Amino acid sequence: MSPEASRAVLRAAQKLGQAKRLIAFTGAGISVESGIPSFRGEGGIWTRYDPATLELGRFLRDPAAAWPTIREIFYEYTSKAEPNDAHRILARWEAEGRLAFLVTQNIDGLHEAAGSRALAEFHGSCRHLVCLDCGTRVEAEPALLADLPPRCRCGGIFKPGFVFFGEGIPRNAYEASFAAAETADACLVIGSTGEVYPAAEIPRIVKRRGGLVVEIDPEPTGFTESVTDIFIRAGASEAMRELDRELVNG
Numbered sequence: 001m002s003p004e005a006s007r008a009v010l011r012a013a014q015k016l017g018q019a020k021r022l023i024a025f026t027g028a029g030i031s032v033e034s035g036i037p038s039f040r041g042e043g044g045i046w047t048r049y050d051p052a053t054l055e056l057g058r059f060l061r062d063p064a065a066a067w068p069t070i071r072e073i074f075y076e077y078t079s080k081a082e083p084n085d086a087h088r089i090l091a092r093w094e095a096e097g098r099l100a101f102l103v104t105q106n107i108d109g110l111h112e113a114a115g116s117r118a119l120a121e122f123h124g125s126c127r128h129l130v131c132l133d134c135g136t137r138v139e140a141e142p143a144l145l146a147d148l149p150p151r152c153r154c155g156g157i158f159k160p161g162f163v164f165f166g167e168g169i170p171r172n173a174y175e176a177s178f179a180a181a182e183t184a185d186a187c188l189v190i191g192s193t194g195e196v197y198p199a200a201e202i203p204r205i206v207k208r209r210g211g212l213v214v215e216i217d218p219e220p221t222g223f224t225e226s227v228t229d230i231f232i233r234a235g236a237s238e239a240m241r242e243l244d245r246e247l248v249n250g
């Protein structure tokens, strides 16, 4: 980590140690070290697949046609991915009472796998499937995905539990996220570009209410100039390990 980033970690630890109600907001950057490819940008998933695969209308018209591609994109790599130190530290902070709530834009389910429970998955999660007919929600077990399209006991076809293009944000996640932002006095942003709305409102709400925003990212983002108070320019795991060390010692 650069000397500049280390100094930012020290400042952040000092301030976050005084926060009464800290929330975290995470995006794709936190899962890079777990081997989850990003969607946008060079080498991203959308350079290899057609985003229309995830349009809700198209899926509902012909789920059987959409499922093989969906399985390939979302279930062949995520089943192998493991949480990294950044996910694990956030889960431990929750258990220790340091972190009040976690909002993620990611659909990889890695926060849940790491043990986070005070969690809103703003765009849903691929770890669950939802029956289009009866609404039953189940774990996306490999056995269920062996024969496509996956079917519920009722005979209905399952849809992945993440939000498709043209689909609304899950109401519970939406309400819990905004309620958490309205009561937080500090927000730790990790690996989010700050470009996808309404999720990107979360740190902005904390900021508007006079709260502190600390950001971890290897590159400046849509938050860095306008919202972030302390920018730690580093990868998620490395920065979280240092921040954790300073917070615990401080």
Ligand SMILES: [Zn+2]
Binding pocket: 131, 132, 133, 134, 135, 136, 152, 153, 154, 155, 156
């Ligand atoms: Zn069903």
